[in-house]
Amino acid sequence: MKALEEYLKKNRTQHLNELTKFLQIPSVSALSEHKEDVRAAAKWIEQSLNDTGLDKVCILETGGHPVVYGEWLHAEDKPTILIYGHYDVQPVDPIELWETPPFEPDIRDGKIFARGASDDKGQTFMHMKAIEALLKTKGKLPVNVKFLIEGEEEVGSIHLDSFVEENQELLKADVLVISDTPMLEKGRPAICTGLRGLSSIQIDVKGAKGDLHSGLYGGGVQNSVHALVQLLNSMRDEEGKILIEGFYDQVQDLLPNERKQLEELNYDEEIVKKELEVVELFGEKGYTMLERTWVRPTLEINGIYGGFQGEGVKTVIPSEAHAKITCRLVPDQDPDQIATLIENHIEKNKPAGVTITTTRFDSGKPFAAPVENEAFKIAANAYEKVYNVPVAFTRMGGSIPVVETFDRILKMPIILMGFGLPTENFHAPNEHFHLENFDKGLLTICHFLEDVNQISAKK
Known part of the structure; x- marks a missing residue:
């Protein structure tokens, strides 16, 4: 792992320069005037995956914006990890509230500011660079890897359901990994086990x-x-x-043990009020902030x-x-x-x-993950090796519509390994990504890929 750390440190400036170029592409999937920009982002991903050393990299058409696929399948008898992300971004309105232009990335205060920095270009990009680091330092990967990166997540993945249904063999894998969720808070990594619809x-x-x-x-x-x-x-x-x-x-009421698990996270609502600059929190009577935003x-x-x-x-x-x-x-x-x-x-x-x-x-259906699979423990250990604290198993109030589709059709464990923070303004002006989690996240992903080769591969 020392060689990996040295490689990532040596190439950090280059990686951030590449991420900057990616973030400069205004790939707003919701607005028709950005249709060519969305395709330009797909082409950028295609070139980057090729440069990383993946095989069979290609842009595949859907009924709307395309997906980008790539694979590396040379780890015989080892499991296959499917990595999903999205390259499209939200609209930038209201533009006047941005401190710097949304598609002119700016690094300040240890953060990179741009639309898509956290959701989800920055987090998707990290997986590409982790694969690159492993290939450059070891000459091979410890597991087989497939990438599926789409361009319609921010408009509900409206064409991905049919794509997944029609390409089940292409997407066949042992574990699906997604980095499009937040950590619990600064310094407290989390694996998300549920999404609202x-x-x-x-x-x-x-x-x-x-x-x-x-x-x-x-x-x-x-x-x-x-x-x-x-x-x-x-x-x-x-x-x-x-x-x-x-x-x-x-709607099912929380079981006593589920409520206790949320209480044990010691979520500080006073900190939330201070961060949001509100006098008081608001919501359904009889429920905490976490309950209101995760399970109600x-x-x-x-x-x-x-x-x-x-x-x-x-x-x-x-x-x-x-x-x-x-x-x-x-x-x-x-x-x-x-x-x-x-x-x-x-x-x-x-x-x-x-x-x-x-x-x-x-629209999108809610999702809840069974966490008994060994891959969840491996993901938790990977976080703990880098962040030196226990991982929180959380839910998220947001939605990733295609996750339920993956679960229903591909029937594999889905691990939501996020590296963003709830305060990073995704979907809002001044979106940003903390570079501390960019650095630690790269190492965490590498640890996970090194260790997940222990699980059994599907025959």
């Missing part, structure tokens, strides 16, 4: 044929913004409990707009109003069923004087 809907409210003068028509015609606010307010009470009929029907479902308004948005006042009754909603779901909740329940609620609670339409967007 996702259901998202846009609500469009239409009143009069156009905006109306509020003096001439105010009090006589429904205001679309008022109607939308009334409707949204009917979905959740003042303590955060969701009022959609049937929403909680499939949510309904959140992600955006609401309508009427006059400019400086000053314009006295109109808006003709239209719009809202975007996402629900984070827990095991046994089905995203399509939740969307139907919301649509039913909208129909029952529709304010007078408007028409309402809905559009479904991203």
